[in-house]
Amino acid sequence: MAGRIEDYALIGDMQTAALVCRDGTVDWLCLPRFDSHAIFAGLLGTEEHGFWRLGPAHAADAKPPVAARRSYRGDSLILESEWDTPRGTVRVTDFMPPRDGAPQLIRIVEGVSGRVRMRSALRMRFSYGRVVPWVHKHEGRTVAVAGPDSVWFDTDRETYGKSLTTYSDFTVAPGDRIAFTISWQPSHHQPPPLPEPEQSLEATEEFWREWVEHCTYHGPYREAVIRSLITLKALTYAPTGGIVAAPTTSLPEEIGGVRNWDYRYTWLRDAAITLSSLLRTGYREEARAWREWLLRAVAGDPENLQIMYGIAGERELGEAELDWLPGYENSAPVRVGNGAAHQLQLDVYGEVTEALHLGHMTGLARNDYASLLQLKLIRYLEDHWQEPDEGIWEVRGPRRHFVHSKVMAWVAVDRTIKLIESGDADGPLDRWRELRDDIHRDVCERGYDKERNTFTQSYGSKELDASLLLIPQMGFLPPDDKRVIGTIEAIQRELSTPDGFILRYPTQGEDEGVDGLPGDEGAFLACSFWMADDLAMIGRVDEARKLFEKLLSLRNDLGLLAEEWDPHLQRQVGNFPQAFSHVPLIDTALRLTASGAYGG
DSSP states (O other): OOOOGGGOEEEEOSSOEEEEOTTSEEEEEESSSTTSOEEEOGGGSOGGGOEEEEEEOOOTTSOOOOOSEEEESSSSSOEEEEEEETTEEEEEEEEOOOOSSSOEEEEEEEEEEEOEEEEEEEEOOHHHHTBOOEEEEETTEEEEEETTEEEEEEESSOOEEETTEEEEEEEEOBTOEEEEEEEEEETTSOOOOOOOHHHHHHHHHHHHHHHHTTOOOOSTTHHHHHHHHHHHHHTEETTTTEEOSOSOBOOOSSTTSSOOOBOOSEEHHHHHHHHHHHHHTTOHHHHHHHHHHHHHHHTTOGGGOOSEEOTTOOOOOOOEEOTTOOOGGGOOOOEESOGGGGOOOTHHHHHHHHHHHHHHHTTOOOOHHHHHHHHHHHHHHHHHTTSOBOTTTTOSSOOBOBHHHHHHHHHHHHHHHHHHHTTSSOOOHHHHHHHHHHHHHHHHHHSEETTTTEEOSBTTOOOOOGGGGHHHHTTSSOTTOHHHHHHHHHHHHHSBOTTSOBOSSOOOTTSOOTTSOOSOOOEEHHHHHHHHHHHHHTTOHHHHHHHHHHHHTTSOTTSOOOSEEETTTTEEESSSSOHHHHHHHHHHHHHHHHHTOOOO
C-alpha cells in the first residue's frame, strides 16, 4: 500500500517530478514529461504497478523501515533521508538535475556510521503499470524497453533479476558514496550518456541556490514562502513556461470516493495566480515565459479560450479511466486526461486579464499581442458575460449564473479599462465603463441575499461559496462594505469545519450536490488561506494570523501541501503538491507581513 499523501516528498527537474515516500520508495514518476505515462504507478495501485525502493535491507515479511529524519538540502529540491539502524546510520540523497538532455533520477547512498546493509529494488512498469518492459543488459548497463520508451539503470554495484524486479544488495560504511541512476530515452535513440552523479548534484544545488537568491521576500514567513516558491518552480514545465496544477492524477478529494482528477495540465486560473505570486516575489522571468506560453496556447482563437491546456499548449485532453489500477486507497476511478477542458468558465477571463495587468504594473516588458489578446477577451465577454457557466469549481452539474464568474468578468473589464487609460492600448472606453457598471449592478442586485446580508453561490440560490471571499481581494467592493463583511461572516458560519478551515461549498454526501457528484470532500486549503486574507483586510488581523499559522501546521515535514485537508481523518487529500494551495500561502504571508500581523 502507498503511504499517506503527506508522507511523500517532491523531487523534479522542471519537466517532470517524482514522489518519494518516507521509506525510500519512489511510487510515482512520469517520463519524460509531467503528463507522460508513469513508469512507477504504485501510488495508484500496488507494487505490481511499479516502484523503486532504496533503503536499509529488511525481512521479506516486514514493512520497509521509514527514515528517522528527512529534509531538503537548504533551499533546494534535493531530498536527504536518514535511517538509524541497530548497525549504523545511512543517508540517501534523491534529486533530479535540471536537464538539457535525458531526464535522470539520481539516488546517492552515503554511509554515516557503522555498517548498514542496503537494498535497491527497482520494478519498472510502463504505461501506468500495465506493461512489463523487456529488461536486459547492454554494454554493462541495464535497460528496460517497451514500445517507444527505454529506461537505463546505472550503478557500479552488482545487480540481479528476480520476480521481474532488478535488485542490488550491498553494505555501506562511513565515507562510502554509492550512486544509482535511471535515465529515460526514446527506445529508437542511442543510449543516453553515462551519468555523472556527483557533478550533477553540485550543479543542481547551485541551480537552486542561484534561483532562490532572486526572492524579494524577507519577512517572518520566509521559510514557508521559499519552500512554496520552490514547489511552484518545480511545477513549471521549463521548455514552454506552462505550469501544471499538480504533478499527480487521481489522488482523491475523499478517500474511497470518486472525486479523482488528473491535474497534470495547465489551468489558466492556477497558472495565472501562480504568475501573480511569482511576480510579487521577484520572479519576472517565469512570468515572461508564462505569458509567452499563454499567447501561443490561445493563438488567434481567444473566442474559444479553454480553461486548461497541455503543458506545451495542447488543446485535446480527452478523459479516460485506467481500470487496471485500483486507485489510491481504493479510490476509483483512476483518470487520465480531463473532460473539464472544454467547459465554459467565465472567471478564467478575469484571472488571465488580472495576470496580464499585474505583469504590466510590475514592469514586465510590453508585448503588443498580449494587449491585443486582452482586448479580444473583453469583446468576447461583452457578448457572453450574461450566460450561465460551470464556474471556478468545474461543476459537472447544470450551468448556473455563478456570482464569482460574474465578479471575475467585472475584473477583466476593469483591468482592461486601466490598460487603455494608461495609454498602452486603444479601445471603446465609454462603452466598456458602462459594461463594467452593468456587471457590477447585476451582481449586487441578483447575487446578493439582503435578508442574510451575504452574496450567494449563484443567482437565486441560498448556498454559499468560498470563492466569494475573493470579492474584496479583486477590488469589486471595499473590505469595509457591509455586504463584504456579511459574506465573510456567513462563510465562517456555514462553510467552516470544526477546526476552522473552509469548505468550497456544501456537498450532499451520497446525493448529488451542486457539482453533480456524489460524496463529500475535505476543506479546500486555498479557500482557507483566502479567509485569512479577508480577515486581515477587514481588520481582524490576530484572527487572520492564527488561522494562517494553523494552516502552516498542516504542511508535511517538508513544507508541502495537497489540495485539501480531511477534517475527519486529519490528513491531506487531493493531488499533491498542489499549486493552488501554495500560491495563496505566499499571498497571505505577504499580506500579513505588510500589516505587521505576525507572531514571534
